[in-house]
Amino acid sequence: MSKKPTYTELEERVKRLERKVQSYEVLKDVLIETEGSCCRLQEASFEGISVCEERIILEANKAMATITGYEAQELIGMDILNLFTPEWRDFVKHNIDSMLDKPYEAICLKKDTTHIPVEIQGKNVNFLNRKQRVVSIRDIGERKQAEELYKTIAEKSHAGVYVVHDGKFIYVNDNAARYTGYSPQELAGKESLFCVHPKDRRRITENLRKALKDERSIPYTYRIITKDGSIRWIIETVSPVSFGGDKLVLGNAMDVTEIKEARQRLEELEELEASILDAIPHAVIGFERRHIIFANNAVEDVFGWTPEELIGKLSRVLYRNDEEYEKIGAIFYNLRDDQRTHAEEFPCRKKDGTGIISMMSASVIGKSIKDRKVVVVYENITERKKAREKLLEYHEKLRSLASELSMTEERERQFIATALHDGISQTMAVAKIKIESLQKEAESTHLTDPLK
Structure with missing residues (x-):
């Protein structure tokens, strides 16, 4: 005969049972809450979600009903393969049997017999030792249309x-x-x-x-x-x-x-152009709206500026004052459309402020001067100008000396002529006197006849 438990032991057993009951109640509440959360998630999902066992649908959310056109209650008990067109059922069955968990596409057969493309993804789960499969279905009709549209756009x-x-x-x-x-x-x-x-x-x-x-x-x-x-x-x-x-x-x-x-050919032409510009001993400068847009290396010899220093600057830096800057602008930017070039001798200024005289040869860039683009060649003719002035001065001196020499020669000729004239006259006069004297002597000595 077994020993009866004491009151204390019975009380301890009751407490353990109460704790178990409390745990079960907590688990029940958690289970109810979890089930409610799952239901809410399923109902809030935009994807159709169903739980299947042996391909038979046990549960389905509203989105599944919306996608397939069935009521949720109508879906329960259906073979999920019946939701697809006949030609796709073997493919879907194969993916279910092989427990494929990656997305794939198929054609859904709706209740009203219309066909829509869907994306399917499934996953096998164990629930109370029963093998079930959770299947999600997404309507990709709009995406397919977008893909077709993109494909059409891509092809066009x-x-x-x-x-x-x-x-x-x-x-x-x-x-x-x-x-x-x-x-x-x-x-x-x-x-x-x-x-x-x-x-x-x-x-x-x-x-x-x-x-x-x-x-x-x-x-x-x-x-x-x-x-x-x-x-x-x-x-x-x-x-x-x-x-x-x-x-x-x-x-x-x-x-x-x-x-x-074409770009390579352009680069080659630009290199050729740069070589030509650098071979020119005079400054070559391009302007757009009176701002310098390019310059060759010779600008440093002519103006003392490097090309990098000049590019981007206003052309005012090349002239001595505002008045001359405005004057040359009026000359070059008022050319007629049929007058594409113009040459002008004009004073300029170097970087250090030194004044120079330049022979400026301007040519229009583009179809018309209205584009406000010109290229100008500046030749420093300061020394040549000075040499020309000295040469003119020497010419003037030579002309003066030549005139003076001519006058001197004329005076000398007059002097010689006068001297010659006076000397001959005197000699002839002396000769005449001597002849007359001889005649007289001859007459006195009876020598007149022979002399006749």
């Missing part, structure tokens, strides 16, 4: 558009394919870097990495090797997009080969 776009997943092309529009010389079908599934020039692949990989990290991507250029082996230049931007839970890379590209080649 003048830019190349492509989508990369796990480093491979999953979509390429006609323009992007045309850049490479391949068809969209040939590019689908290929590595996205397969046609990128080997020297540019590291940089492209870095841009893709940044895009997947949601870092900002700025436009960049790179080279591709086309199907026929030629090299083309591409400019593109990439950005991350989410689709079906995966991160994809969306690329927008344009073929800029012609622009790149």
Whole structure:
């Protein structure tokens, strides 16, 4: 016969039972609250949520009813496969049987027999030792329309558009394919870097990495090797997009080969122009609205300014005062449309304030002087001007000396002529006297006849 428990032992047992009851009550409250929270979450969800066992729907929220067109009570007891069109049921069944927990797409068959695209995701759970599957369904009709719209826009776009997943092309529009010389079908599934020039692949990989990290991507250029082996230049931007839970890379590209080649030719022409300008020994300065926009290296020899110091400055720094600055502006900026060049000798000023005389040859840039652009060649003719003035001075002195010499020669000729005339006259007079004297002597000595 078992021993009866004492009052103290009975009291202790009662207390333990009370504590257990209290714990059960707490658990019950928690369970009720949790169940209520789950119900509220299900009802508030925009996705259709159902709980299935052996594909039979046990529970369904309002969103599931809205998506399928059934009442929530009508859904309970249905085989979930009946919510999909016949051609999709085997696919959905396979995913359920294989316990796939990744999103996938199918076509839902609504109560009114209309079809809508949906995204499905399921997860198996154990509840009271029973295997159940929670299935969420999302109406992606609008998204599909947006995708179709985007695809249409991408196909109509003048830019190349492509989508990369796990480093491979999953979509390429006609323009992007045309850049490479391949068809969209040939590019689908290929590595996205397969046609990128080997020297540019590291940089492209870095841009893709940044895009997947949601870092900002700025436009960049790179080279591709086309199907026929030629090299083309591409400019593109990439950005991350989410689709079906995966991160994809969306690329927008344009073929800029012609622009790149034109820019290269322009750079070559600019280098040639710079070489020509630097070969000119005179200052060559370009102006736009009287501000200096370019200058060759010779400006330092002529004005004492370096090109870098002059660019951006008002042309006033080249002249001695405001009056002369306004005067030369009036001359150059009032040219007729048919008068594209003009030369003017004008005073200027060097950086150190020294005045110089320049021969300025201006030419209009553009179609008309109304564009307010001119290029002016400044030739420092100060020394030449001084030399010319000295030469004129020497010429004047020479003319004066020549005149004086001429006058001296004339005086000398007159003097000689006078001297000669006076000397001959005197000699003839003496000769006459002597002849007369001889005649007299002859007469006196009877020698007259022989003398006759």
